[in-house]
Amino acid sequence: MAMTLEEFVHSLDLRTLPRVLEVQSGIYFEGSIYEMFGNECCLSTGEVIKIIGLKIKKIIAEICEHIEGCERPQPFELPMNFPGLFKIVADKTPYLTMEEITRTIHIGSSRLGHPSFYHQKDVKLENLIIKHGEQIMLNSVEEINGEIMVNCGVVRNHQNHSFTLPLSQEGEFYECEDEHIYTLKEIVEWKIPKNRTRTVKLTGFSNKWDLTNPFPKGFYGALILKPVYEIQAVMKFRKDIVRILPSLDVEVKDITDSYDANWFLQLLSTQELFEMTSKEFPIVAEVIEAPQGNQLPRSILQPGKTIVIHKKYQASRILASEIRSNFPKRHFLIPTSYKGKFKRRPREFPTAYDLEIAKSEKEPLHVVATKAFHPLHDELSSVSVGDQFLVHHSQTTEVLCEGIKKVVNVLACERILKKSYEAALLPLYMEGGFVELIHDKKQYQISELCSQFHLPFNVKVSVRDLSIDEDILAATPGLRLEEAITDSYLLISDFANPKECWEIPVSRLNMTVQLVNSFSKDTKSFLVRTLVEEITEEQYYMMRRYESSFSHPPPRPPKHPAVEETRLTLLTLAEDRAIGLPKSPKSLHVDKKLHSNQAGLDSKVPVGCQNDSADLEKEKSKSGATVLAATNVTTEISKSKKHQNCALHCMGLIKQENDKNKFQSNFNPRVKVEEGLGREPKGLQRTQNGYMKEANKNEDAATKWKMAGPAVKFE
Secondary structure, X not given: OOEEHHHHHHHOOHHHOOEEEEEEEOEOOOOOOOEEOOEEOOEOOOOEEEEEEEEEEEEEEEEOOOOOOOOOOOOEEEOOOOOEEEEEOOOOOOEEEHHHHHHHOOOOOOOOOOOEEEEOOOEEOOOOEEOOOOOEEEEEEEEEOOEEEXXXXXXXXXXXXXXXXXXXXXXXXXXXXXOOEEEHHHHHHHHOOOOOOEEEEEEEEOOOOOOXXXXXXXXXXXXXXXXXXXXXXXXXXXXXXXXXXXXXXXXXXEOHHHOOHHHOOOEEEHHHHHXXXXXXXXXXXXXXXXXXXXXXXXXXXXXXXXXXXXXEEEEEEEEEEEOOOOOOOOEEEEEOOOOOEEEEOOOEEOOHHHHHHHOOOXXXXXXXXXXXXXXXXXXXXXXXXXXXXXXXXXXXXXXXXXXXXXXXEEEEEEEEOOOOEEEEEEEOOOOOOEEEOOOOOOOEOHHHHHXXXXXXXXXXXXXXXXXXXXXXXXXOOOEEEEEEEEEEEEEEEEOOEEEEEEEEEOOOOOOEEEEEEEOOOOOOOOEEEOOOEEEOHHHXXXXXXXXXXXXXXXXXXXXXXXXXXXXXXXXXXHHHHHOOOOOOHHHHOOOHHHHHHOOOOOOOOOOOHHHHHHOHHHHHHOOOOOOOEOOEEEEEEEEOOOOEEEEEEEEOOEOOHHHHHHHHHHOOOOEEEEOOOOOOOOOOHHHHHHHHHHHOOOHHHHHHHHHOOOEEEEO
């Protein structure tokens, strides 16, 4: 029965591709124009075409929220490379059978090809009962004993229970809520059901987008994505892929069952090649569409070239990023067979907890402190800038707090003195700064680095890989080896030289080939050449996100001390340091000797707070004094079910308006006064938030904070 091309696309089951169509009523444009804007526009009556794919050509976006003060924007085309991040809104329209789900939803081996649904009622199986509302993950579709089945799974008590459902399974299946964040490319390829629209929420937008932002300013809301499809087809006597818009005014008839499809070219993509069974390799293929910008020798992958595809497999790579202070950074995938050599480079550690993770049994970790820290308890060690430590192991120790002994997780270290060593205990919650000191001059292979040290790890190429013409790693100033990943590859070679093989990534190299025949020559002793692959920033973040989602979560970081304990300890410290210091407001400056000797104070406490604390009681005792903000060093723990964050509050004691100039001239030159801003120092936003929580208990304190005149800004 004849139907329009658009009707055919609407009823098409992608799992039944390829399909052979005969044009019943053709269309012809005058002037012998066979192609317009990259799409075929002339199909003759009686012509036979083979449909091999249905792809989304473009996306039409429509904002579904009313924006106050703006007219409702018209639907617009959203570029396929739009650098936004989206969250998917679950479709409220149910699927009535498993067959409908498999016909419209992409289900595959990719990480994105496992959609989840729930059923309104219990589903009774032979050995399992799927409860209503329970999340069902669809993993794959395969033929079992002559019947097409969907491999599914549910997770109960952290254990996966697998089962199968036939395509005839009926019921109301609804999409589950998806908390993941996706790029537009991922949504287009995996998350838009055929013949349906997709509602998403814009959650982020890259500032690197050179074109005009199509969304209203400040828009982060819901929009509807409507796909516009194009048909990928093969025609007789042509060795290229024809692209046809479904809106082309022709009528077609499906003649797949009565026509020999072998008359057409047998075209396969790299993903389809990888889905073939291992027994079908090696095979000979002709390249029809070559990948753009591939790093392989040009003589191998070009249209018309005959290649041998030896096998498919999973291979490991090391994900690395260039070490540089400015953006953008380059990212690489380094094979473990890379023959270059590396030298170690110093690592940076923002906390003592990072030191605990990075320590190695091979050698003690030697670091130098770049940030000062003063402990809250006498049993713990203070840290000054320039102190050197040898990190040994983590342990627990008892500290005295208000006469009660408490257990604290600490890092046992040795402080390196001029002629001796001194035992030091650093709390794991310590927010300091450390840089590694490297004494190892040895050159390492990348496999040795991965086996002997914990990733991430900083290195620099000392000897380039001489087996390749251009080693792109050799020119980098330094590399951060971040993690080991596993990816899918095809092993190919030139048909004329089948013993020299190359690895090509399945997910990042788009190529179309025509199968010629099987390959019968002996290729057991072939040489495999691997290349360092440079990847885009988008590919890098997608890899980091997926690898992290499949790995075990990191251990919970150590907790900070309680609020009251911290507040009392710091107030006592301030009072002790106030003894013997000048009381006059003119002496708000910091004595140079005191500043150098007392570098143990936490770097979040501004220089000069030691003296400010001494004047606190004196200023409070003055009746009618016009003090706008009081100095106090406090720490508040923001408690929640999952996290406990500690913020160190610091408010400078500042005189009235007529003392601003004196204060600015006497205060430490690293600190300047922003007159009339009435806000807290830059970089201490968390401090202000934490203080405001505390100030809610004391309205007077809150009023003083909001009315404060000059504020201290740290540069």
